[in-house]
Amino acid sequence: MAKNSKIEWTTHTFNPWWGCVRMSPACKFCYAESWSKRLGQDVWGAHADRRFFGDKHWAEPLVWNRNAQGSKERPRVFCASMGDVFEDRADLDTARTRLWNLIEATPALDWLLLTKRPDLVLHSVPWGRNWPTNVWLGTTAENQEWANKRLPSLAKIPAAVRFISAEPLLGPLSLAKWTHAIDWVITGGESGSKARPSSPAWFRTLLNECMAADIPFHFKQWGDWAPGQGENLAKTRAASVVDGTTMLRIGKKAAGRLLDGTTWDGLPRIRLA
Numbered sequence: 001m002a003k004n005s006k007i008e009w010t011t012h013t014f015n016p017w018w019g020c021v022r023m024s025p026a027c028k029f030c031y032a033e034s035w036s037k038r039l040g041q042d043v044w045g046a047h048a049d050r051r052f053f054g055d056k057h058w059a060e061p062l063v064w065n066r067n068a069q070g071s072k073e074r075p076r077v078f079c080a081s082m083g084d085v086f087e088d089r090a091d092l093d094t095a096r097t098r099l100w101n102l103i104e105a106t107p108a109l110d111w112l113l114l115t116k117r118p119d120l121v122l123h124s125v126p127w128g129r130n131w132p133t134n135v136w137l138g139t140t141a142e143n144q145e146w147a148n149k150r151l152p153s154l155a156k157i158p159a160a161v162r163f164i165s166a167e168p169l170l171g172p173l174s175l176a177k178w179t180h181a182i183d184w185v186i187t188g189g190e191s192g193s194k195a196r197p198s199s200p201a202w203f204r205t206l207l208n209e210c211m212a213a214d215i216p217f218h219f220k221q222w223g224d225w226a227p228g229q230g231e232n233l234a235k236t237r238a239a240s241v242v243d244g245t246t247m248l249r250i251g252k253k254a255a256g257r258l259l260d261g262t263t264w265d266g267l268p269r270i271r272l273a
């Protein structure tokens with residue numbers, strides 16, 4: 001299956017538009033904002049216009065869908081990496097309606113809608129209680145405070161898969177109260193020049209809870225910071241103590257994605273339409 005996304009847990013990425021406005025600590029060093037600015041796109045904040053795309057861009061998922069027909073693998077499409085599908089702006093409604101139609105027209109693809117605004121989802125989609133089976137709905141939980149704010153809304157959404165993106169993980173987090181409502185947990189640390197370190201203990205708590213509740217667990221990356229032990233000691237550029245553990249800044253590539261010696265690539269059960 002051809003893959004056009006560098007993100008481990010998805011096959012493709014699709015952006016109905018570019019641009020957004022920050023709304024919680026996970027957004028502080030938003031990669032999409034930096035990337036847009038680097039490309040000269042002024043699309044961030046409440047007052048900037050968003051960047052929209054033409055028919056050629058919107059036709060790409062139709063090609064992925066055609067290529068996936070008859071295959072046993074179901075490509076996953078991450079939507080969106082350069083914005084939030086549920087941002088509360090009326091000028092996005094036309095593109096949103098086009099997106100709902102596109103999702104319905106591509107049943108061989110699983111669409112992963114990841115939002116920091118799960119409270120707006122049910123007002124926005126046209127599906128009521130009968131969602132297409134190819135839509136997975138996820139929300140970000142970067143710490144306990146934001147998990148407590150967002151997960152009650154996520155739990156009410158009748159998506160085929162409900163998932164959590166605990167990335168960048170910025171504080172201790174327990175999902176124990178919500179395991180009945182969650183089908184998949186993705187987590188990882190932050191990368192980039194201003195990355196904030198995460199404690200290994202925070203990742204282990206999530207891993208243990210997922211194992212106990214039989215929820216697939218995906219550890220995407222350490223990010224720029226890794227535990228201060230072994231060969232990491234020779235590569236360090238900075239150190240920080242987080243929740244009692246010394247973390248070293250060694251860069252995303254050197255830090256890798258092993259948690260306690262294991263690659264965690266869990267995926268939710270594949271549901272064939």
Ligand code: SF4
Binds near residue numbers: 020021022026082
């Ligand atoms: S919601 Fe996502 S795209 Fe929007 S500012 Fe936050 S991190 Fe960036």
